[in-house]
Amino acid sequence: MPASQPPRSQPSMVMPRHVAIIMDGNGRWARQRRMPRIAGHRAGVKSVRRVLEQCLEYGIEALTVFAFSTENWRRPQKEVGLLMDLFLTSLEREVQRLHQHDVRVRIIGDRSRFPAKLQNRIAEAERLTAGNSALTFTIAANYGGRWDITQAVRRLAESVERGELRAGQISEELLQGYLELADLPEPDLFIRTGGEQRVSNFLLWQLAYTEFYFTDTLWPDFDKESFLAATESFAARERRFGRTSEQVERQQGAQ
Ligand code: IPE
Ligand code: IPE
Ligand code: MG
Numbered sequence: 001m002p003a004s005q006p007p008r009s010q011p012s013m014v015m016p017r018h019v020a021i022i023m024d025g026n027g028r029w030a031r032q033r034r035m036p037r038i039a040g041h042r043a044g045v046k047s048v049r050r051v052l053e054q055c056l057e058y059g060i061e062a063l064t065v066f067a068f069s070t071e072n073w074r075r076p077q078k079e080v081g082l083l084m085d086l087f088l089t090s091l092e093r094e095v096q097r098l099h100q101h102d103v104r105v106r107i108i109g110d111r112s113r114f115p116a117k118l119q120n121r122i123a124e125a126e127r128l129t130a131g132n133s134a135l136t137f138t139i140a141a142n143y144g145g146r147w148d149i150t151q152a153v154r155r156l157a158e159s160v161e162r163g164e165l166r167a168g169q170i171s172e173e174l175l176q177g178y179l180e181l182a183d184l185p186e187p188d189l190f191i192r193t194g195g196e197q198r199v200s201n202f203l204l205w206q207l208a209y210t211e212f213y214f215t216d217t218l219w220p221d222f223d224k225e226s227f228l229a230a231t232e233s234f235a236a237r238e239r240r241f242g243r244t245s246e247q248v249e250r251q252q253g254a255q
Contacts, residue, residue, distance in 0.1 A: 013235045016188035018062040019055065020210065022202055023047065025194025025218030032218075038082045043220035045090050054227050055135055056101060062136040062184050066202050070110070070144035087141065088118045095125045102134035108180040109143030110151075136184060143180070145204030152178035181206055189234045193219045193226075211237050 023044055030040030048065060055063045068083060075083075098105055105125045114122070155178050159165040176182060187203065187210045195216040199207065213230045215222075240248050 013231070015058050015060060015231060016211075016234055017060065017185045018064070018187045019060055019189045019191065020064040020066075020187035020203055020207070021051070021190075022066045022192040022194075022200060023219040023222075024192060024196055026220060028194065029218040029220040037079055038086070040218075040220055041083060041086055045086065047219055047222050049094070050224060051222070051227055052098075052103070052135070052137060054224055056103075058231065060135065062138065062187075064108075064138040064140060064181065064184075064187065064203070066140045066143065066200075068109070068141045068143070069201055070142060070147050071201065073113075073142075084115060084118060088115075088121060091118075091121050091125055095128065098125075098137065099129050099132065102132045103129060104132040104136045105129045106136065106138045107141055108138055108148075109141045110147060111142065113142055138181065138184075140202070144201040145199070146201055148180050148203070149205055176205070179205055186210065189213060189230065191215070191227075191230050193217050193222050209239070209241055211239065 026040035026044045027037040028040070029043060030037050033039070051065075052063060067087065072083075073080060095105065105128075107122045107126065111119050111122060152175055156165070156170060156175060160167055181203070186206050186208070190202075190207055190210045191213045192198075193215055195214075197214045211234055213233055215226065215230070217226050238245060238248060243251075
């Protein structure tokens, strides 16, 4: 296959339904080129577009990307400001195209700390694309896994306070329903670029049984070949969910 041609999904390959990505390494990518960090973030937006296209091609139902963590406010104020600007302009630029591709866009995280204009754009993008069904594209912004669990617990406690629920009724399923992404299948594949092997407070609850894939490739360099390699690695794994290998093989044989 010539390199310019996008890879096609092989029907025989098991594809993840939901992919979650920590897009890391933008700053280092820029530094290697003696460019300001924001140039790396801008190049990173192109990688998001590429991966989105590939998810649509492969029939993947959900893509969730970590764009800004609750800890990223600790960065220099100038970088934070530029990241907010980039988020706003990228949303404005991309949303129509996403809509045309039947993509549902959603932002998870505490958006109350964002500039009002950005909050409005987020709401508009969500409203415009709410009925789309080819792919759910979730951007985690001012998101933290601990924040997510905390907000779910707070809302549950409020139900108990109002007398709608007894504490003894709280189960994993019930709590799960209050978390962000409650309506999506849990991520099957987690990818982190940029060489770091940590979760950095991303989807703590939802990653309980996700397959992890780490690569040294910096996010702006993460191309179609890279994503294909990640999905191939996923396809080669046996997911046992606590069972033995023999049980899984028997179950597969029965299908
Ligand atoms: C990830 O790239 C993007 C964000 C956290 C916004 P980084 O900015 O963390 O890049 P490195 O890790 O410094 O290379
Ligand atoms: C994680 O990347 C957050 C995002 C990609 C948005 P960081 O680069 O901020 O993570 P740490 O601080 O190195 O763990
Ligand atoms: Mg980083």
